[in-house]
Amino acid sequence: GPGHYLGTDQTLGRMQSDHVYPQLGDRTSPKEWAEIGKPVLTEKATKIKEDILSKPSEVAFDPILDAKLRKKYKIHLNMN
Helix, strand or coil, X not given: CCCCHHHCXXXXXXXXXXXXXXXXXXXXXXXXXXXXXXXXXXXXXHHHHHHHHHCCCCCCCCHHHHHHHHHHCCCCCCCC
């Protein structure tokens, strides 16, 4: 009700900046979840995974290190 600390802009701002809200987390109530068609979390995760893997990614480390690792280990991923 009125005067409750969770209803203030400051608290909402702190919650949004200080807490981690995972991309895959479902924070809907069971009623809301049913109303939106009971989405399956693993289907959402699979879609995100497929989206990530469908795009080229940049090398995460120095090209010289990449070459050394590829020389030492059998790496089957082509980063070109």
